[in-house]
Amino acid sequence: MAIAYISHRDCLLHDTADGHPECARRITVIEDRFIATGLSDILRHFDAPLATDSQLLRVHTQGHLDGLASLAPKTGYERVDPDTIICADSLTAAKRAAGAVIAGVDLVISGEMEAAFCGVRPPGHHAESRRAMGFCLYNNIAVGAAHALAAHGLHRVAIIDFDVHHGNGTEEIFKDDDRVLFCSTFQHPFYPFTALLEPADNRVNTPLQAGAGSDEFRTAVTEQWLPALQRFQPEMIFVSAGFDAHRDDDMSNVSLTDGDFQWVTEQIVAAAADSASGRIVSALEGGYELNSLARCVETHVRVLMGVH
Ligand SMILES: [Zn+2]
Numbered sequence: 001m002a003i004a005y006i007s008h009r010d011c012l013l014h015d016t017a018d019g020h021p022e023c024a025r026r027i028t029v030i031e032d033r034f035i036a037t038g039l040s041d042i043l044r045h046f047d048a049p050l051a052t053d054s055q056l057l058r059v060h061t062q063g064h065l066d067g068l069a070s071l072a073p074k075t076g077y078e079r080v081d082p083d084t085i086i087c088a089d090s091l092t093a094a095k096r097a098a099g100a101v102i103a104g105v106d107l108v109i110s111g112e113m114e115a116a117f118c119g120v121r122p123p124g125h126h127a128e129s130r131r132a133m134g135f136c137l138y139n140n141i142a143v144g145a146a147h148a149l150a151a152h153g154l155h156r157v158a159i160i161d162f163d164v165h166h167g168n169g170t171e172e173i174f175k176d177d178d179r180v181l182f183c184s185t186f187q188h189p190f191y192p193f194t195a196l197l198e199p200a201d202n203r204v205n206t207p208l209q210a211g212a213g214s215d216e217f218r219t220a221v222t223e224q225w226l227p228a229l230q231r232f233q234p235e236m237i238f239v240s241a242g243f244d245a246h247r248d249d250d251m252s253n254v255s256l257t258d259g260d261f262q263w264v265t266e267q268i269v270a271a272a273a274d275s276a277s278g279r280i281v282s283a284l285e286g287g288y289e290l291n292s293l294a295r296c297v298e299t300h301v302r303v304l305m306g307v308h
Contacts, residue, residue, distance in 0.1 A: 001114040001115065001278075001304070001305050001306050002044060002112075002113050002114050003043055003044065003113065003114065003115050003116065003117065003301065003304055003305045004043070004044050004045075004046050004103075004104060004107050004108075004113040004115070004116035004117070005034070005040075005043040005044065005045050005046070005116075005117055005119060005301070006045075006046045006047075006048050006100040006101075006103050006104055006107075006116055006117070006118045006119070006120070007027065007031075007045075007047075007048060007096075007100060007118065007119040007120055008047050008048040008093075008096040008099075008100065008120070010048075010089065010092050010093050010096045011024075011027055011048075011093045011096050011097060011119075011120050011121050012024040012027060012028070012093075013087075013089035013090075013092065013093055014086075014087065014089060014090045014093035014094070014121055014122055015077075015087040015089070015090075016077075016085045016087075016135075017077055017085055020085060021251065021288040022121065022122065022123070022135040022286075022288070024121070025290060026121060026284075026287065026288070026290065026293060027119055027120075027121060027284075029290045029291075029293065029294040030119050030284075030293065030294050030297045030298075031119065032294070033294035033295070033297070033298050034298065034301075037298055039298060039301065039302065042305070042307070043301070043305075044113065046103060046107070048096040048097070048099045048100035048103055048118070048120065049096075049099040049102065049103055050092070050095040050096060050099050051095045051096075051098035051099040051102055051138070051143055053065060055098070055099075055102055055143055055146075055147060056095075056098060056138055056143060058143065058146035058147070058150055059129060059139055059142040059143055059146050059173045060127075060129055060130070060138060060139070061129055061130045063130060064129065064130045064131065064132070068080070068086070068091060068094075068132060068137060069091065071086065072086055072087075072088065072090060072091050073086070073087065073088060074088055075088060080132045080133070080137070081132070081133050081134070083133075083134060083135060084132060084133060084134065084135055084136070084137075086137070090122070090137065091137065093121065093122060094122050094137040094138050095138070096120065097118070097120035097121060097122060097123075097124065097138070097140045097283075098124065098138045098139075098140045098143040098144070100118035100120045100140070100283065101118050101120075101140045101141060101143060101144030101147075101238075101281060101283050102143065102144055102147050103116075104116030104117075104118055104144060104281035104283075105144050105147050105148045105151075105152065105236075105281055106147075108236070108279045108280070108281055109148065109152045109154075109236070109279065114278055114279075115272075115278065115279065115280040115281070115282070115304045115305075116280070116281045116282070117241075117282045117283075117284075117297075117300070117301050117304060118140070118281070118282065118283040118284065119284055119297070120140065120283060120284055121284065122135055122136060122137050123135055123136050123140070123163075123242070123284065123285040123286060124136045124137075124138060124139040124140030124141055124142070124143075124169070124240075124283070124285065125139060125140075125141060125142075125161055125163060125165075125167035125168075125169055125170050125240045125242070125285050126165070126167070126168055126169045126192055127139040127142075127169040128168065128169040128172045128173065129169075129172060129173050133169075133192065134165065134191065134192055135286075136169060139169045139170060139173060140283050141159055141161075141170060141238050141239075141240045141283050141285075142159075142169065142170050142173045142174065144238060144281055144283070145157050145159055145174070145180055145238050148236055148238075149179055149180075154179075154235045154236055155179060155235060156179055156180075156181070156232060156233065156234050156235050157179065157180055157181075157234050157235060157236045157237070157238060158180070158181040158182075158183065158229055158232060158234035158236075158237045158238065158271075159174070159180060159181070159182050159183070159237075159238045159239075159240060160183050160184075160225065160237060160238070160239050160240070160268055161182070161183065161184040161185070161186075161239075161240035161242070161285070162184075162185055162239075162240070162241065162242060162245065162261075162264055163184075163186065163240055163241075163242020163243075163244060163245070163285040163286045164186055164187050164190075164242060164244045164245035164249075164251065164252040164254050164286065165186055165187070165190065165191055165192060165242070165244070165252075165286060166184055166186040166188065166190075166192060166194065166196070166205070166207075167182070167184045167186070167240055167285075168192045168194040170182055170184075170240065171184070171197060171203065171205075174202070175197060175200075175202075175203065177202065178201065178202050179202075180202060181202050181203075181204070181228060181229070181232040181234060182202065182203050182204070183204040183206070183224070183225045183228060183229070184204070184205055184206065184240075185206045185207075185208060185217060185220055185221065185225075185245075186205075186206075186207060186208065187207070187208055187209075187210060187212070187245070187252050187253060187254050188207030188208065188209070190210070190252065202232075204224050204225060204228045206220035206221075206224045206225070208220065208245075208254055210253035210254070211253055211254075211255075212254050212255070213247070213254070213255040213256065214255075214256060214257060214259070214260050217245070217254070217256055217260055217264075218260065218263065218264075221264055221267060222267075225267070226267060226271065229271040229274075229275075230271075230274070232275075233274075233275040234271075234272075234275055234276050235275065235276050235277075235279070236272075236276050236279040236280075236281070237268060237271060237272045237276050237279065237280050237281075238280075238281050238282070238283075239268060239280060239281070239282035239283070240283065240285045241282045241283060241284055241285060241297075241300060242284075242285035242286035242287055243261060243286065243287030243292065243293050243296045243297065244286035244287050244288055244289075245260075246258075246261070246287070246289060246292040246293075246296060248289045248291065248292040249287065249288055249289040249292060249293075250288075250289065251286065251288050251289075258292070258295055258296055258299060261296040261299055261300055262299045262300075262303055262308065265299070265300045265303035265304065266303055268280065269303060269304065269306075280304060282300065282304065284297070
């Protein structure tokens, strides 16, 4: 299948200072792995455009955009919160990250590409409508989903989030929007420590206890996500693809394997084939242990491509 890889060199310019886990190497190890394994030759590469203010404003407030713009330093670093650091180029990187998901939507809905993976940073799923947090500035996947609804007239989209942290921003943005089904597995209680909303027809939160592994994860997906997707019949599926639940990643106490990320991607591909004509746009969220990150992203993309 023709799969788009969408990124931009500007995403490497988001400098979070020495020792920060959300670093530019996360993207370069993925791209190096694509080259080393030959995958790079069969992906179609696209440069991410900058998301426009009007595209960001579908999910964020003007106050959020203005606040980040006024905080961005001309030199050095500024803190958005204790974990979230920005430099002079960070908002450009963040607009590329959100723009990548927009471009993925356009490519997939036009039929030019069958699916897209956005290898971008900063990540997005903690960013709420009016605040940046947890390494995230703009909510990339939410910006893309809103674009599919507003610019392409889709009626139902699903967002699948298997990052080990709860996608609180995505949940907050779409909590009252029946056109968006949000399914999230995450360690709980854990960062971001926001209160979970009550279950709803458009929301499937599946918390995992510290120490959970493959069995608990696969059971949650099988018993809770897949029936919800079957009921909802999304016309397109978005993936907040975080790989920090990997057992080699010390960001969490959930212990998934390479095989679990392959398996969950296979489930998503099957669900997309069922109701969404195979349309998937996936974007990188977390994943901080560079070896497992590169391996699992390669596997994820191979499954999207149908060549694993
Ligand atoms: Zn995470």
